[in-house]
Amino acid sequence: MRPILMKGHERPLTFLKYNRDGDLLFSCAKDHTPTVWFADNGERLGTYRGHNGAVWTCDVSRDSMMLITGSADQTVKLWNVQTGAQFYTFSFGSPARSVEFSVGDKLAVITTDPFMDLTSAIHVKRIARDPTEQSEESVLVIKGPQGRINRAVWGPLNRTIISAGEDAVIRIWDSETGKLLRESDKESGHKKTITSLAKSADGSHFLTGSLDKSAKLWDIRTLTLIKTYVTERPVNAVAMSPLLDHVVLGGGQDASAVTTTDHRAGKFEAKFFDKILQEEIGGVKGHFGPINALAFNPDGKSFSSGGEDGYVRLHHFDPDYFNLKI
Numbered sequence: 001m002r003p004i005l006m007k008g009h010e011r012p013l014t015f016l017k018y019n020r021d022g023d024l025l026f027s028c029a030k031d032h033t034p035t036v037w038f039a040d041n042g043e044r045l046g047t048y049r050g051h052n053g054a055v056w057t058c059d060v061s062r063d064s065m066m067l068i069t070g071s072a073d074q075t076v077k078l079w080n081v082q083t084g085a086q087f088y089t090f091s092f093g094s095p096a097r098s099v100e101f102s103v104g105d106k107l108a109v110i111t112t113d114p115f116m117d118l119t120s121a122i123h124v125k126r127i128a129r130d131p132t133e134q135s136e137e138s139v140l141v142i143k144g145p146q147g148r149i150n151r152a153v154w155g156p157l158n159r160t161i162i163s164a165g166e167d168a169v170i171r172i173w174d175s176e177t178g179k180l181l182r183e184s185d186k187e188s189g190h191k192k193t194i195t196s197l198a199k200s201a202d203g204s205h206f207l208t209g210s211l212d213k214s215a216k217l218w219d220i221r222t223l224t225l226i227k228t229y230v231t232e233r234p235v236n237a238v239a240m241s242p243l244l245d246h247v248v249l250g251g252g253q254d255a256s257a258v259t260t261t262d263h264r265a266g267k268f269e270a271k272f273f274d275k276i277l278q279e280e281i282g283g284v285k286g287h288f289g290p291i292n293a294l295a296f297n298p299d300g301k302s303f304s305s306g307g308e309d310g311y312v313r314l315h316h317f318d319p320d321y322f323n324l325k326i
Contacts, residue, residue: 001321003286004042006304007311008035013306015057016295020063024081025295026067027312030054034069036081039297039304042314048079050086061105066127068108070096076110078131087131089214094118098151101127107139109161109175120149122163124175142178145171151197154204155220162220164194164208170306172223187213188225190216195235199297201242209235215249217275229273231280236292243300244322248312250305252290264276270294270305274326281326287315 011030018025018039025039034048034055053073060067060081067079072095087159090096094115101108102155110123128134147166152175155162160181161173168191170184184190192212197204205226209215211234216225217227229247268281268291289308296303302316 001284001315001318003284004314004316006037006042006044007310008037008044008047008312008316009033009310011054011310012289012308013293013310016053016293016304016306017058017060018295018297018304018314019060020062020298022298024057024060025312025314026060027120027293027306028055028058028069029306029310031310032071032073034058034079035100036067037312037314039302041304041316042312046084048077048086050077050079050089051075056096059100059108060099063105066105066131067295068101068127069098070097070110072096074115076108076125076212078127078134080131088134090125090136092123094120097148098153099255100153104158105156107175108156109152109154111153111163113133113148113163118295119143119200120145120147120165122149122152122161122173124161140175140178142173144180145169146199147193150193152193153197154197154205154222161205162197164197165197166193168192170194170208170210182223184218184223185225188321190214192234196238198240198294200240201296203267207238207240207247209249209251211235211254213251215247215273217247227275227278229278231271234292237294237305239294239296239303240275240305241296242298244324246281247273247275248294248296248303249273250291250294252287252308268307270303277326279326281324283316 009029015028051071067220076090100113124140149165172182190210196209268287269285287307293306
């Protein structure tokens with residue numbers, strides 16, 4: 001399995017996202033410029049210029065026509081995927097950390113960081129079919145959890161919003177009223193900041209990764225803990241195979257601690273676990289720094305990782321991957 005090295009960012013990667021067809025890969029980094037690549041051969045298609053800060057997150061609409069990005073410049077922008085033109089800019093008083101389109105692309109959930117005297121918040125915006133009719137107003141704003149919310153995603157049928165972040169608690173909110181419906185259990189939950197959250201292909205369960213060196217699998221409706229995957233270093237990124245019962249965890253340590261460890265070149269690896277048996281089944285080495293982003297192609301035949309080293313590595317699985325036996 002030879003990776004394709006994709007060099008287009010000069011700063012650490014923050015987020016990776018495939019479109020639904022699995023032919024395009026969108027990457028966000030701290031260098032202000034989200035980039036789109038061909039997902040089969042890693043060729044760079046284009047960039048989206050306009051942000052003035054690190055871009056933390058992105059999502060792409062179901063028809064691959066619209067891209068939404070959230071940035072440290074305190075804006076969330078809507079882009080035309082094909083032309084790279086900006087459709088619209090939402091302005092906030094603090095950095096935007098997470099964005100996701102709802103099923104049907106009519107709504108977007110956006111999280112903003114605590115900043116100055118503002119607390120962190122979850123905003124729901126209506127996304128107009130015609131970008132010229134787009135408005136700034138929020139349908140719903142949820143304030144509450146202390147600390148940064150690193151990820152907020154839509155639950156089944158857009159009825160709920162699931163959020164997770166610095167206080168290590170996963171919360172499920174009613175997306176109509178903003179009422180808190182459920183919180184993860186302190187005992188079985190994460191002990192440190194939750195860095196990442198990935199939903200399964202069918203949306204029935206989700207995976208969270210945390211600095212407490214573990215990842216946990218949860219039921220999306222009841223917030224029941226299903227599985228826990230333990231590794232030896234903090235987890236920055238998680239992904240779930242849509243094809244096989246595999247989960248991938250990527251991590252490393254904080255950038256501040258990198259120089260003090262003995263990790264030799266290219267030793268930062270994406271670790272594969274059996275989803276059911278919770279056992280490690282392999283790893284993919286290669287990054288020269290912690291892995292900050294992971295994404296599986298919707299067809300389950302390839303995955304990509306983005307690192308602190310500014311590279312995106314695109315891996316197409318060998319045939320023997322598909323009949324791995326433990």
